[in-house]
Amino acid sequence: MAVLLCSRTVDPEPWRAAFRAQAPEIDFRVWPETGPVEDIEFILTWLHPPGELRRYPRLKAVLTLGAGVEKLLLDPDLPPGIPIVRLVDRALTAGMSEYALLHVLRYHRQMPELEAMQRRAEWIDEVESPPAWERRVGLLGLGVLGGDAAAKLAALGFQVAGWSLSKKSISGVASYTGEEGLAKLLAWSQILVCLLPLTSSTRGIVNARTLALLPRGAFFINCARGGHVVESDLLAALDSGQIAHATLDVFAEEPLPPSHPFWRHPRVTVTPHNASLTWAPTAIEHILANMKRHAAGEPMSPLVDPKREY
Ligand code: NDP
Numbered sequence: 001m002a003v004l005l006c007s008r009t010v011d012p013e014p015w016r017a018a019f020r021a022q023a024p025e026i027d028f029r030v031w032p033e034t035g036p037v038e039d040i041e042f043i044l045t046w047l048h049p050p051g052e053l054r055r056y057p058r059l060k061a062v063l064t065l066g067a068g069v070e071k072l073l074l075d076p077d078l079p080p081g082i083p084i085v086r087l088v089d090r091a092l093t094a095g096m097s098e099y100a101l102l103h104v105l106r107y108h109r110q111m112p113e114l115e116a117m118q119r120r121a122e123w124i125d126e127v128e129s130p131p132a133w134e135r136r137v138g139l140l141g142l143g144v145l146g147g148d149a150a151a152k153l154a155a156l157g158f159q160v161a162g163w164s165l166s167k168k169s170i171s172g173v174a175s176y177t178g179e180e181g182l183a184k185l186l187a188w189s190q191i192l193v194c195l196l197p198l199t200s201s202t203r204g205i206v207n208a209r210t211l212a213l214l215p216r217g218a219f220f221i222n223c224a225r226g227g228h229v230v231e232s233d234l235l236a237a238l239d240s241g242q243i244a245h246a247t248l249d250v251f252a253e254e255p256l257p258p259s260h261p262f263w264r265h266p267r268v269t270v271t272p273h274n275a276s277l278t279w280a281p282t283a284i285e286h287i288l289a290n291m292k293r294h295a296a297g298e299p300m301s302p303l304v305d306p307k308r309e310y
């Protein structure tokens with residue numbers, strides 16, 4: 001039995017080290033040096049060459065090395081009937097919550113304004129921020145990442161609500177579903193954080209219509225995918241003051257082209273798709289646990305449903 005890391009972009013060394021440290025008995029291989037293809041039972045993948053995953057006759061599962069699967073699902077030649085397991089990595093989850101908290105707190109404490117005051121060497125007495133419990137934070141997506149961020153924001157004292165397909169029960173977090181729920185959540189949210197997967201239902205969900213539903217002067221944080229946002233609509237909303245400021249980690253085109261207006265917009269913070277990254281030493285725990293589950297005849301988790309697209 002062998003495990004193959006198959007990616008055009010992932011540095012194999014942290015994975016080699018993690019397998020050596022935590023599962024030295026496993027024959028760990030790195031594409032394109034696959035060895036005999038019939039040995040490969042599990043493939044770890046991120047941006048694999050399309051069609052490649054069909055070459056392995058004894059493949060038991062494909063395990064992703066990232067949370068988003070929209071690019072994986074674009075491969076028209078995925079091996080039929082082979083389960084795809086999405087990554088859940090406690091370091092990735094913790095890192096994403098740090099990003100959400102960092103930028104929510106930055107808006108809550110009016111840092112963009114304070115930074116502008118510093119640039120002008122301007123001292124204004126008593127710039128006041130309301131207490132956290134007066135601030136309403138909405139999350140699009142209450143899954144592994146959105147759910148953790150929501151719980152931590154609630155623990156800080158913010159009013160928190162989220163939107164998902166199924167109703168959630170997270171302490172201190174109101175749960176909305178459906179089109180009506182989305183409209184209610186948007187009308188309520190002073191700070192909106194996007195942590196949805198990119199699917200045909202969520203592509204372009206942040207657009208002129210939905211941005212107009214937010215309270216005037218709302219803040220927007222996108223740490224999910226660039227495809228969730230109609231960028232020209234967001235720019236118009238920033239320019240009209242409907243959106244006071246946006247923090248964007250992900251873009252329709254990555255790397256963000258040097259001429260893109262987001263780079264220099266006075267009310268946009270850009271980060272280079274590093275809101276949170278997979279951390280091999282912890283991610284391997286989830287991968288090994290799923291391999292053990294498979295060996296014990298138990299279901300692996302979370303399974304990607306290609307029809308649902310996440
Ligand atoms: P999950 O699958 O755990 O959560 C997705 C959430 O979105 C769930 O709550 C789901 O609802 C909800 N959802 C999906 N479709 C809809 C819909 N049509 N309407 C309403 N709600 C919907 O994903 P993760 O939390 O692990 O990851 C979220 C995304 O974060 C990833 O897909 C990826 O794109 C992005 N990401 C970005 C990173 C970065 O560095 N910028 C790093 C890692 C991830 P339900 O719970 O009912 O299924």
Ligand code: OXD
Pocket residue numbers: 065066067068069276277278
């Ligand atoms: C992911 C990402 O989906 O890094 O894991 O964007």
